[in-house]
Amino acid sequence: MSFVLKAAVGEPAQRASNPAVVDTVAAVIADVRANGDEAVRKYSEKFDGWSPESFRLSEDRVADIVKSVPETVLDDLRFAQRQIRDFAQAQRDSIQDLEVETxxxxxxxxxxVPIDAAAAYVPGGRYPLTASAHMTVLTAKVAGVDRVAATTPPNAGEPPQISVAAMHLAGADEIFVLGGVQAVAALALGTETIDPVSILTGPGNAYVAEAKRQLFGEVGIDLFAGPTETLIVADHLADPFTIAVDLLSQAEHGPDSPCVLITTSESVGRAVIDHIEALLPGLVTNAIAGPAWRDHGQIHVVDTLDEAYRLADVFASEHVQILTEDPRQALTSMRNYGALFLGEGTCVPYGDKLIGTNHVLPTLGAARYTGGLWVGKFLKTLTYQEVRDLGSSAKLGEVCGRLSRLEKFEGHARSGDLRAAKFGNAPLPWGDLPTRVTSER
Incomplete structure (x- = not known):
């Protein structure tokens, strides 16, 4: 019989933003819209204590920062970016233009067709998500975006070296040291010194996420972001210690991050609880992971793996890790997830940092209707049509006229009538075809 071994006790994250956050973000966007650079500088000084002569780093400044980063770190960044670039390129190569004769x-x-300009927001602060540079900047460049403007907040009054290096190595055309709503608004709307973009990408705090939500429509965005989510499906053969470690690896993203286990084994579930309680005190990020597990951790015990997969689809989690005897069964048994991580050799942090797939993924149940960020997000699939055979145009015109009049669109109908008459000798009851006049030279 299925039952809940551990239930969440905290309130789940909501799609609706905190009203105070909504109001603050709206005020900043309105100010940047009206006052441009002046407003951007004001909020950067207020929130980050940061007001350089230019928020955009010069090429020489970027080069100096990259030189200051240890070569071993640069090598690791290059390794991660090579994996991400190779997979993104394979995705791009799979997307083909199309033409058919119907x-x-x-x-x-x-x-x-690639979007002309994209912004990549790389979070900073206590936990700079350097990997976001790989996922946003690099993916956009592989898609063929001409201009990628990357931005990241200052760190203790200085450009964050590793983030700047990552953005540069990923191929950013412009690098700004600017954070928060003011950065997102400036890039979306444009100012006297910052050109606007067509899409905003990258994770951020609640204010950045709300800014993207409010600006959506004027520009595109990658996803509406929520807390990081992880879910593990495990059978009786799974290692409880591995499950515990992997759940905590995602719990440290934030105190509101859901971490869920669905297992066919009660003994595995109970052992996971014991391991987590033993591991948490020694985890440096216990202050974050502890509340996440306490308030949002869940363990469900089910009778069969089929039931486990059905329940996992209900959660539609951002990350779904499969620790079963046959993990690839999930590829055909599940449909609602941001990304699958199959088998004990594959952990979610690989996807977060370096394996090659993108870590910007749907949360808050959005995996029911969308996937994550990928090269296709930076492409516009644009259709076209051409009628070369005038007999076919006459046939289309006849049907177009009839269908348009069903909907009371007389102007549409007459465009069709004209082709039917001009190219097929059909009557034109509402007018006469003018005689074509040819000029002589």
Whole structure:
């Protein structure tokens, strides 16, 4: 019989933002919209104590910062970016332009055209998410985006060296040291010194996420962000210690991060609880991971793996790790997840940092209707049509006229009527075809 071994006791995250956050973000965006650079500088001074002569780093300054980073760190960044670039390139290569002839001389097609300019927000502060530079900047460049503007908050009054190096190595065309709502608004709207972009990407705090939500429509965004989520499906053969370690690896993202285990074994579930209680006191990030596990940790015991997969689909978690005898079964048994991590050799932090897939993934149940960030997000699939055979145009015109009048669109109907008359000798009851006049040279 299925039952809950550990339930969440905290309130789940909501899609609606805190009203105070909404109001603060709206005020900052309105100020940046009206006052441009002046407002950006004001909020940067207020929130970050940061007001350099220029928020954009010069090429010489970027080069100096990169030189200051230890070569071993640069090598690790290059290794991670090589994995991400290779997978993104494989994805891009799989996306093909299309043209088909649907009727004689009627050609329909689509082209995949890169967005012209993208912004990549790389979070800073206590936990700078350097990997976000790989996931946003690099993926956009592989897609063919001409201009990628990357931005990150200052760290203790200085540009964060590793983040700047990561953005540079990923191929950022412009690098700004600017954080918060003021950065997102400046890049979305444009100022006297910052050109606007067409899409905002990258994670951030509640204020950054709300800014992206409010600006969506004027610009595109990657995803509506919520707390990091992880879910593990495990059978009776799974190692409880590994499960415990892997759940805590994601719990440290934030005190509101859900971490869920669905298992077919009660003994595995109870052992996981014991291991987590033993591991938490020695975890440096216990102040964050502890509340996440206490308030948002769950363990569900189910009778079969089929039931486990069905329940996992209900959660539609951002990260889903499969620790079962046959992990690839999840590929056909599940459909609602941000990313799957199959088998004990694959942990979620690999996806977070370096394995090659993108770590910008859907949360708050959005995996029911979308996947994560990938090269396709930076492409516009644009359709076109051409009718070369005028007989086909006449046929289309006849049907277009009839269908348009069903919907009371007389102007549409007449465009179709005209082709039917001009190219097929159909009557034109509402007018006469003018005689074509040819000029002589």
């Amino acid at each position: 009727l004689p001389g009627v050609f329909l097609g689509h082209r995949n």
